[in-house]
Structures are given as C-alpha cells and as structure tokens.
Amino acid sequence: MANIKTIGVVGAGAMGSGIAIVMATNGYKVILRDIKEEYVQTGLDRISKFMDNSIKRGKLTEEGKQEVLNRITATTSLQDMKDVDLVIEVVIEDMDIKQQVFKELDEIVREDVVLATNTSSMSITEIASVVKNPSRVAGMHFFNPAQIMKLVEVIRGLETSDETVETLRQVAESAKKEVVEVKKDVPGFIVNRIMIPQFIEAIKVLEEGIASKEDIDKAMRYGLNHPMGAFELQDYAGVDIGYFVMEYFQKEFADNRWAPPLLMKNMMRAGRNGKKAGKGFYDYE
Template sequence: MSSPDPSRPQIQRILVVGAGAMGSQIAMVFALAGHDVTLQDVIESGLTRAGAQLADRMGAAVAKGRMSQACAEEALGRLSFSTDLDQAASTADFVIEAATEKLEIKQQIFAALDRAVPAHAILATNSSTYGSSKVASVTSRPERVCNVHFFNPALVMKCVEVVRHPQTSQETIDVVMELVRTIGKQPVLLNQEVPGFVANRLMGVLRDEALNLYSSGVASIEDIDAAAKTALGHPMGPFELMDLVGLDVNCMIAQATYEETGDPADLPHPIMQKMYESGRLGRKSGMGWYNYETTR
C-alpha cells in the first residue's frame, strides 16, 4: 500500500452545509469514517431534528447488530452542529453543500464559504442537477470546486458522482476521489458537466417511460414496478423510487434540467407534475403513487 502524498492536501475536518435528509446523512457517513464533522444550517430546529434522527439511525443499526454501541457513540461524538457558517467554515478542509436545489441560494453559500474557509479547502456541491461551474464562478478558487453527488439514502447508497468543470484541477479530483473511497463509497468520475449527470439521466429515461406506460393505460403502477424488480433486478420499481425520493424533488430536478437544456422533453411529466401540485409527494406526505398512511 502506497504512502499518502505529503504534498497533497490532507482532509481531516469536514463541513456539511444543509441539515436536511441528505446533508445530515452525508455528515454521518464522514463521521462513521473517522472524520470530525460539523453540520451547519441556518435553522436551529433543523439541526436539532437532524441530530435526533441520526441518533435514532445509529441506535437502530446497533439494535440490528450492524455496528457496536461503542462505534455508534464514537461516530456521533465526532459530529458537531452550528448555525454559524463563518465559524464552522474557518477550520474546514473539505466542504460539501447540500442546501435546497436553487442556484441563487447555492451561489450565496459558495460566495460566503470562499471568504471563510482556509486557502487549501476544497468546496463541493451535492447538487444533482447544477454543474459546479455555476457556483465556482462566485469564488476565487474555481480550481478547488467540483460536484460530489451522493444518493439518497446516503448512509446506504454506495455511488458518489464526482463531476469536474473546466477549471477543476487534477489535484482536486485526485483528492476527492481518494476521499470518497476512504469513506467506503464508489466514486464515478464525470470529465465534463452534463445535466443530470449519469445516474439521474439513466433513471430519468426509466421514470419517464414508466409514466408513459401508466398514463397510456398499458399497465398498472404495481405491475410496472413488479417488472422492474423481477425482470430487471432493480431493488425497487420506478414508482416506488419516485415516492422514496419525493415527487417534489423529482419535479424540481426535471425543471432544473429543462432550465439547463431548454428541451421541453426535460420538463416534468404532466402526470407527475399533477401529483406534485396536489400535495401527493410520496412517503414524506403519506401519499404518492402508493398510500403510506396505513404504515404510519
């Protein structure tokens, strides 16, 4: 096993911006891998909720025999929570932003981070739709900016898409790829920015065809999902996956992709848009393509 390159930046302290479902789980992934992690959010109650949910997740993992109580306690002990972005960023070696999928908000965060983090720090966005060039442009370190896109649920899913933009340095890519491997994930490198990256582009084709088949009356939701699982070997069907991710998130991703491409084919599918507007968001609302009220 080769020794670490002493000239390469060493990643020790991690900052995750955004304490939603993705941000909090990403923070836990790094803590479980031995990093000191700060989870930052502007809303104190969001941090409190994230801390409680992560403690519950670790407790469940211990109860199922997936880790020891000592391991869970050590990982939780590496987590800290803050509403102060400047203070949290001041000692970070690596920052990953997991805020809402709105470009203007992300740009505000990256401009603030650029002023607050040390000169060597790498800034990453977890965005699934916006290439990092869109946020690198508001910083003084575009060579140290890239996408590092985790998948939901981040504690479980192995894939992490690493996307470079034209100014991302090779050193940054090397450091990030190594970091992703050390936390037990499988990095997938994209050498150019494309809307939706790899996985969401593949998933979008399957999702839209499933919606077309259903809306045309070819097959039921249940049978389309069954075909995906029993014929294609997918762990869940496209409708189950939409419910898990959230119809709101699916529509937001499709809308953001359309804004990037200008192709009307990338707009949210009409039937999915109608579901979203009706408030049927999937598991999070209790109703989506399936009814989850009875399981609550």
Template sequence: MNIKTIGVVGAGTMGTGIAHLAAMSGYDVILRDIDMAFIDRSIKNMDRLMSRSVEKGKMTEDARQATLARIKATTELEDLASADFVIEVVLEKMDLKREVFQALDRICRPEVILSTNTSSMSITEIAATTSRPDKVCGMHFFNPAQIMRLCEIIRGIKSSDETIATATELARAFGKTTVEVKKDSPGFIVNRIMIPQNVEAARLLQEGVASVEDIDTAIKLGLNYPMGPFELMDFTGVDINHAVMEYFADEFRDSQYGAPQIIKQMVRAGKLGKKSGEGFYKY
C-alpha cells in the same frame, strides 16, 4: 492535503447521511443548518440508527458515543472557517447554492475544496460565484448515504486534477466506490439515465397503458431493478423529480425531458412522496 474536519452545509436527509458517514469514518464534522431544530433532528436520526446497530451487535456503544462526539452543530456558516473540506447539501435551487458558495469562498481558507452534492445542476455555474473554481467539484452521494455504495465525482470546467483526486480519495475513505464524470453535463451519469426513464414511466401511466403497480413490477422483474420508477420517485420525492425534469428540459432545450402533466398535477396537489404526502402510493 491533510483533511481532518469536514464541513457539511445542510442537515436534511442527504446532509444527515453524509455527516453521519464522515463522523463514522473518523472525521470531525461541522454540521450547519439555518435552524438548530433541523440539526437536532438530524443528530437524533443518526443516534437512532447507531442505537439499533448497537442492539444488533454491529457497533459498540463506545463507537456510537465517539461518532456523536465528532459532530459539532451550528447555525453559523462562519463556523466552517475551520473546515478542511466542505460538502454543500442545501436544497436543489441554483440561486441558493450560488449564495452559499459565495459565502463559503469568503469564509473558508483559500486551499479548502468546496464540493456540492447536487444531483443534476451545473458544477461550473456554482463554481463561477467563487474565486477558486479550480477547487470546486461535485460529490454526488446517494440516499441513504450511509448505505449506498456509489459517489459520482464531477468536474466543473475549471476543476483541477488535484481537486478531483482529493475528492475521490475522500469518498473512498468513506467506503464509497467512485466514478468520475469528466464533463459537466446535466444529471451527470445516474440521473441522466434515470430521469428519462421516470418521464416515460409517468407518460405510460398518463396514457393509461398500465397501472402504477404493473409498471413497477415490469421494471423490477424485467430489468432486475430493486425498485420500480414510481417507488423510486416516491422515495426521492415527486417534487425533486419534477424539478430535475424541468431543469433537464431547460438545459437541453428539449421538451421530451420535461415533466409530464401527471407529475405537474401531483406537485400542485402536494402529493410529494417521501412519506410526507401520498406520492404514487399511499403510505
């Protein structure tokens, strides 16, 4: 399939990164969100990053301008009718994703692949709302998408080999290393391993075994991780970690995956990380 235009639905942190990555890779991009203010902020963030690269000699001014020129901003989902491939990057809410995919199925040409950047949710359940489940897959990029090298390519039960091959080829055209998740399972590979570690770190803190700082230091120096679990939860958002923990507990029917009380209390108090709240560290 000849892909020239990428549709990106959602201009938050991940949507911004993916749209930026696609435009820098030479693709035309249709970036859609519900409010133009979100898109304006997204494009300003891209421009700021590229301006720094120009100042450091890592990018030319012509390349910066060409990248920005490839991005079309819209609040109309119908504008994705001209997209050759779509990546959905809305909030991690299954009802919302199903609603978006149902609309995309109606708007986009029958041959267009619809992918989701969900970090943990069922590709099969998302695909079931469409008439093309064979053309639905997961493409889980990592934050920041412009820098992180991995992209998980996830099969739904009905995802075709051609769909997986096309998504893999596209991710590699973005400069990513890909891994294939052959079975649609909550959390896929990375989060399936990471979330239980975060749960245990929170339990250690809750039980008074060690401090936030010492747990992070132990993991970074003992396991050679670049970030400790609390640094990572603050970076990705305590609320997002809470949602995934609860999703795991429900899907696996195992309370051991569920969010410890300390995480629940932080979410209730609005200490959400991502530099919008205190998280485990005060910014």
C-alpha cells in the same frame, strides 16, 4: 491527498446528516451546520436514530455510537467552517441559495480548501462562478441514504482542477465508497441522466393505461432486476425532487422530451394547493 481531518457539511437534512454519519464513522471530525437550531437538532436526532437501529441489528455498539457522535459538532453558524479541511454543501436544490452559500464559504475557509456540492443535477460551473478560485469547486454527489448507498459521483466543472478531483476521490474512497468521475459538466451527470428518462417513460406508460403502477414496478423489479420500481423509487426520493430535475433538464437541454408528464404536473399542482401535499404515486388511486 491533502491532509484532511475535519469536514464541514452545510445542510443537516436527510442527505447532510447521512453524509455526516459516513464521514464521522470513517474517522473524520465533522462540523454539521444548518440555518436553524431546530433543523440541526432534527439532523442530530436522525443520526442518533440510524445508529440505534444499527445497534439493534448488531452492526454497532453503544460505545461505537458515542465515538461517532463525539466526532460531530453541530452549529448554526457558517463561520464555524473557518478551520475545516473540506466542505460539502448539501442545501436545497436552488441555484441562488447554493451560490450564496459558496460566496460566503469563499470568504470564510482557507484558500486551499476544496468546496464540494452534493447537487444531483445542477451545473457545477455555475455554482463555482461566484468564488474567486473555481478550480477548487467540484461536485461530490452522494446517493440517498448516503450511509447505505455505495456510489459517489465526482463531477468536474469547467475549471475544476485535477487536484480537486483527486482529493474528493480519495476522501470518498477512504469512506469506503465507490467513485465514478463525471468528466463533463452536464445536467444530471451519469445516474440522473439515465434514470430520469426511465421515470418519464414509466409515468407515460401509466398515463396511457398500458399498465398499472404496481405492474410497472413489478416489471422493473423482476424484468430489469432493479431493487425498486420507478414509482416506488420516486415516492422514496420525493416526487417533487424528480419534478424539479425534469424541469431543470427541459430548460438546460432546451428539449421538451425532458418535460414532466401531465400526471406529475397535476400531482405537484395538488400539493401546491394544499391538497395531498407531499404525497407520492402510491397515495393516488
């Protein structure tokens, strides 16, 4: 593995701050960047709150918290990534925005620095197409909350090198994560490729009046031994995220089987009209 000591995390939202905790807890220095000071501060507050809860549960000491915080430097300037040894991009799931971030990073970081994206579904090859050397770009998909969930998907783009994949594998394993390699750049990788059809079918079962959302979730918890049912999980992750992933799958696969069900479309329409914005399945009767 390359001599990686400092990791840049671009995006200080829930996922970005979680990844920052993971890396700083495991001895890496972290440069945490977002576009506004308020976003950066919210990320830092989220990190501090998580560690305070860990202290209450006896999992962390106050001294340990301070050690982790001392390893994290917050910034609003992408230029502060110039000396990092690895970058993990964790911005919004929008291809144009991701490509703009990678274009800028390509001009800032050293030529040997791996550029990873935390996208949950989007094409690694397309993201990598804007940099001069796409062999150093790969997916490094953490799961929410990153500081709790053990899995990391490492995803190859069409031109991703073996060295890039191995670097990300070793970094993830050094952070005590379980790693799976996605050998082909396909929408949704492994987990979302399997999970999204479950979401779609659960919504259709609800739409068709076969069972209530409560009983569907109970069936998945106790019949499939899932820790959360489909509707609980969608509400936790954000219904809008699942909706956009379904739309992306429908477009990329050119297959209407991946289309968001009508109930989900109507929930999104209500949110866009300013009604029940941000609500989940359990907020509707």
